[in-house]
Amino acid sequence: MNYRRRMNALFSKDVFKIDNDYVQSPKKYFAILFFCLILGLLIFSIYFIDGDWKQLINGFPKLFLRIKQMLTWDLKSYFVKNTFGESFIYTTFVSFLQTFLMSFAGTVIGIIIALFLAICACNKLTKNKFINNLCIFILGMFRTIPSFVFVLILIGYFGQNTFTVMLTIVIFSIALSGKLFLERLQQINYKIYSTLIATGSKKPNAFNSGIKPQLSVSIMSLLFYGLESNVKYVAIIGGISRIGIGQLISKNQSLQKYDRVGFILFNLMLCIVFLEALIYFLKKYVIKDKDFFVDNKEIEKLNKQIKNINLKKNKSYFIESHIKNKYLELINENKNNKVKVKERKLAMQKEIKKFKNDHKYNLKKDINDFKEFKEKNININKWFVYNDYFKCKVRRDKIFVTNFNAQVQELKKNHINNLNLEIKQIKHNLQKNLSISNYLQKEPKKYIKRVIVGIIFLALFIYSMTLIDFHIEPFAIINSTNKNILRMLNMDLSSLFLTNNIVSIPVIKLVFETISIAMLATFIGSIFAYIFALLSSETIVNFYIAKVFKGFTILIRVVPTYIYAIIFVSIIGLGPFNGAIALAIGSFSMLTKYSREAFEEIDTKLVSQLEATGFNFLQKFRYGIIPQTSSRIISYIVYRFDINFKEVTILGVVGAGNMGFVLVAYFNDGYFEQFGALMFGIIICTFLVEYLANILRQKIKDDKNPYLIDWIILKLKNKNFILYKTNEVLLFNKDGLSFDRSKALYSYTNKKLFAIKKSNKINKKTALLKAYQEVFSLNKYSNLTDFKKEYLKVYKLIKLHFKNYLKTLKKNYTNNLKNYHLNYIKYAEDKTLKANQKDLKIEYKRSKIDQKTMYKYKVNNLNWFFNQNQQ
Known part of the structure; x- marks a missing residue:
């Protein structure tokens, strides 16, 4: 009992007593466990991979x-x-065309x-559990087996031909x-589909009218996404099958013709960039149908x-909207007069310069005035003044910047409100003037484009299928x-855990290595x-700095991960460490994009409020930006x-990496029993990792635990x-x-107990008894043994009461189910109710x-037990 109380007193959070009420902030068990798990896996990964960082650094030249x-x-x-009458340029072009067409047809x-x-x-569409589960299983198997195994x-x-690829x-x-x-x-709206089925429509017609319009954009988006991914990774498949770009890269790499390898990779990157630009164009002007809705372009x-x-940022917005726009209007009025245009531009530059100098001067003035004020006024409460706009107290050295931010926030708000009113007016005019003839004048554009x-x-x-051999x-x-x-x-x-003449690395070790590579890379x-992501976000840093870093990250993202792997293998040599570094670059390119989007969607007003109270950049970042973005970024x-x-x-x-290398080696050497065992390990581990990743994402996003947890x-x-209840009753x-x-x-009781015990400088047992007597007002007990007996008596009574409650x-749940069943049989036998x-x-x-939901709620919600006792 004493040990449990001591541990609780040491590790529980502080408790606040307000009148007769006790409040304690909840422990962040998930965050602590998640951090410990990540730290443990990271240490294990570094130890297991045993990467030669020195060799990597020395390999930079x-x-x-x-x-x-x-x-x-x-x-x-x-x-x-060459002797066959084919040049390297011709072979490269044919390989690229072959690769693209294979990718397109396959996609x-x-x-x-x-x-x-x-x-x-x-x-929701197929009402057959066997078919549902079978198709889910097929999709899962395709997802877990590496593509090159096929x-x-x-x-x-x-x-070895194009048909196989x-x-x-x-x-x-x-x-x-x-x-x-x-x-x-599973996310789309089924109301239209269900209504059409209920009115007698056939399923294909209902699907075409109720589901297809909601799904068409996703189909085209996934087609383009799949095509882009396939073009990136088809080189690995082609390398195994000796077809397309992959064959060309492998051949020139083995001959150490790195200039030709570089030429192929450069053209592959250009192809991917061109493909991404084409996909962006098609998404923007075909899939989204910008001219399908009348006046949608204006909106x-x-x-x-x-x-x-x-x-x-507030400063940039003020310069652009308040100063530049004023002069641009004057310049447009006198655009034919070159002398006046030049004068207006010079005047604009002078005013911008003056504004920047004044802004800088006022910031410094506030800081100097605050230093003098602090020396004269020791009382901290006088250091702050109340701001009506942000509804918070502002430190005196932040008065100017806070007022400026409030002014700009109001300008932004008015500007956005005006734009929203304009959008509303466009929509109103559209609805008012909409007619069949007006609609049909624009609809053919969509028809023609598609x-x-x-x-x-x-x-x-059709052309790509004719070239398939x-x-x-x-x-x-x-x-x-x-x-x-x-x-x-x-x-x-046996190869799952043991080695023999054929198996040099057991499957379990390969799996641990794979997890370690993925962990370290991530x-x-x-x-x-x-x-x-911070440096490329316009809400965090300067506009021009953000654009430079954004361009750099886009350039990194264009290159497929396996190309980085090829480069590092040629420098450092074979091994899992190369895979970790290559995947780290791939992770960097993807996570930078997603994290930047999270930073650009933060509430800047909250950051301005923190700045007003005197927070520096790091404090604003800690309390204003991290809480708004952390859950999304961790999920990514x-x-x-x-x-x-x-x-x-x-x-x-x-x-x-050894996993893929050993897998191909087993297959080529005819060790199919070992190949099957390794595939079994990959499938099981992939399912497990995917399951755990889904659980973590659900927990982070929706704060939802799995059933077992x-x-x-x-x-x-x-x-x-x-x-807790025993303590309360005592x-x-x-x-x-x-x-x-x-x-x-x-927790409050335990902290108070051991604080009193510590203050009494006597032996431990006597001090603890005095603490119990003081906290629980139990002076009638002369020793701890008597108190423990009373404690156990109360504990057993509450335990019995709680057990009886469950x-x-x-019993009530079972009886209710029986009554429902009896009533159902009774009404089912009633001939007058046969139609229903x-x-x-x-x-x-x-x-x-x-009834089951209500029973689970009562069992799981301990406050229900409290409410029942209160009644």
Whole structure:
């Protein structure tokens, strides 16, 4: 008893007593456990990978030399034809075209199949649990098995050709988009679809009218996203199958022709940039249908202005809106008079300069005046004055900047209100003047655009399919492949944990290595991403600084992760450390973008209020920016860790990790039993990592625990609840506080107990007895033994009372279910109610669900027990 109380007194947070009420801030158990888990995994990762940082740093001169070799191109030699009459330029162009067409055909087919599987997996559209679960399982398996594994297997059926690569891209596209389609289908509004079904429409017609309009944008977006991803990563697949860009990169890398490797990679980056620009254009002007809604372009333009106003810093906004706009109007009035235009521009520059100097002077004046004021007035309360706009006290050295911020905030507010009124007026005029003829005058643009894009896509798809080399291997090879697959299923389970003549690294060690690489890469990438996201956010730093860093991060993001892996492997050599560094760069590029978006959506008014109270930049960042962005950024980091874990295996193919390298080696050497065991380990671990990542994201985003964690927390709460109530009864001779207040009282009591014990400079037992006597007013006990007996007596009574309460709840729940069942049978046998049998059954099921929900609520909510006792 004493040990438990001592631990509680030491580690519980401070308790505030207000009259007869006790308040304690809740412990951040999740944050503490999450931090400890991350720290433990990070230490384990650094130890397990054992990266040679010295070699990496020493390798930087070699890195710059290799980059120089890659960027030194002998263009004349690239046009020289070989004995087959083909030049390097021609071969490169053909490989790029072949790669793009394979990617396009595979992506289109993959998206169609993924959509079909997602519809079958969605229980709102397909009312068959077996089909739902089967399709979910298929999507899960495609998502967990590395894409290059499918290449290795499919080669045994179709050979090393474009058809094999296309099929692999199809599977990769299904894995990439299937889950996203399913999530989108679960989020859309089904009211129109259900209404059409209820009115007698057939499911295809209802789907076409109720679901398709909500899904069409997602289909096109995922098509473009899949195409972009496939073009980036098809080089790895091509490297294994000896097709396309991958074959060309592998060939020139093995010959150490790094200038040609650099030329190919540079053109690949240009291709990706061009593709991203094309996708952006199609999304903006085709998918979103900016001219579909009448006057939507004007509304979008005004919304963009509102976004820019919110992003601009107060000083920059004041200069632009209050000074520049005034002179620009005068310049436009006299635009034909060059002398006056020049005079106006000079006057504008002078006024801007004067404003900046005055602003700087007033800031310094406030600081100097405050220093003098502090020397004369020691009372801290006099250092602050109240600001009506921000509704808070302002320190005297921040009066000017606070008033300036308030003035600009008001200008911004008025500007935004005017723009919103303009948008409202445009919409009002649209509704007022809308007619069929007016609508149809603009609608054909949408029709023409979509038809043109559709025709181009269809022609490109047909052309790409004509170039696919369909081929089936002889029966003997197919039969051998089937036997190999059976050998994979007959796994060597001993290789999961043990080594032998074939297995040099057990599966468990490879899995730990993969987790370590993903963990280290995510940590390094997220640290640098956070810094660069701050430096590239216009709400945090200067506009021009933000643009420079934003451009740099975009340039890094264009390069696929495996290209970084190839570069580091060529400098440092094979090993998992290269994979960690390459993935860290990939994590950096992605997380910088997402974190920057989070920083740009913060409430700047809150930051201004903190500045007004005298907070410096670090304090404003700590209390104003971090609380607004931390949950989103952590959620992104967890998501990136999930991606990194899956990418580690792929990078192993180019030598940046053992998992992929060993997997390919097992297959090529014919160790299929060991290959199957390693695949089993990858699948199980991928499912587990994905499951844990989803749990963490749900907890961070929605503060939702998994069922097992909630069950453990409830059991611990039930156990502690009896302790808290025992303490309360011993103090007040009654039970009258809610769970949280009773818990706070328990902590308050323990802190007071051991504070009194410490102040009494006598032996421990006597001091503790005196503390109990003083806190609990139990002078009738002369020793601790008697007090413990009283404590145990009260504890057992409350425990019994609580146990009986739970039994009563269970009994009432069971009896209610029995009554519902008897009533259902009674009404089901009533012949007059036969027409309403279906509604009766639905109502019966609903009543059971409601009763179960209520029972769970009463059991889980300990305050319900308190309310019942109060009654």
